[in-house]
Amino acid sequence: MLFKVALFSALVSVVFGAALQQQVPIVSQTGDVSPDGSYEWSYQSGDGSAQQQSGQLKQIGDSAGEVVQGSASWTDPEGGQHQLTYVADENGYQPQSADIPVPPPIPQAILRALEWIAAHPQPQLKQPRY
Incomplete structure (x- = not known):
């Protein structure tokens, strides 16, 4: 009897597990x-989600590198639309999206201090030599 209960429980968990996975x-x-x-x-x-990417080799100085560009779009669970575009090349990964947070500007007092430090190293x- 215990075997039948265990088998039934396993079967039920497999069926419900498959139903919960959204493919x-x-x-x-x-x-x-x-x-x-x-x-x-x-x-x-x-x-509705989509993604595309393309890449090609590029001569960068004495060596070859790869330039990649692409985009992705998706809808979040709340229904919001999202779009991301990117380029990856000798200048690094450069994403662009309205979803990427933008830092606040540097306060003027700190900016002046940084400029003064750069001008007065x-x-x-x-x-000492030992």
Whole structure:
């Protein structure tokens, strides 16, 4: 009898666990990789979220690097729309979105102090030799 109760409990937990997991279908998807190393991919899912990205190799000084650009969009659980675009290159990752917080401006007194410090560097102390 204990075996039947345990088996029934396991079966019920599997059924309810599967019902609680929301699977979002992929509505469209593309992807391509070229022989020169460039690529692009994109997808859109059934819940309206989408993402796309492309990249290519770029000569940066004496070495090669990769330049990547893309975007993502989604809807949060409260119904708010979000959009993010980005570039990643020799200057680093550069995202742009209305959702990214913007720091407040530097107060004028601190800005003047920083300018004064930059204009009047401290003399370098000589290190003692032993």
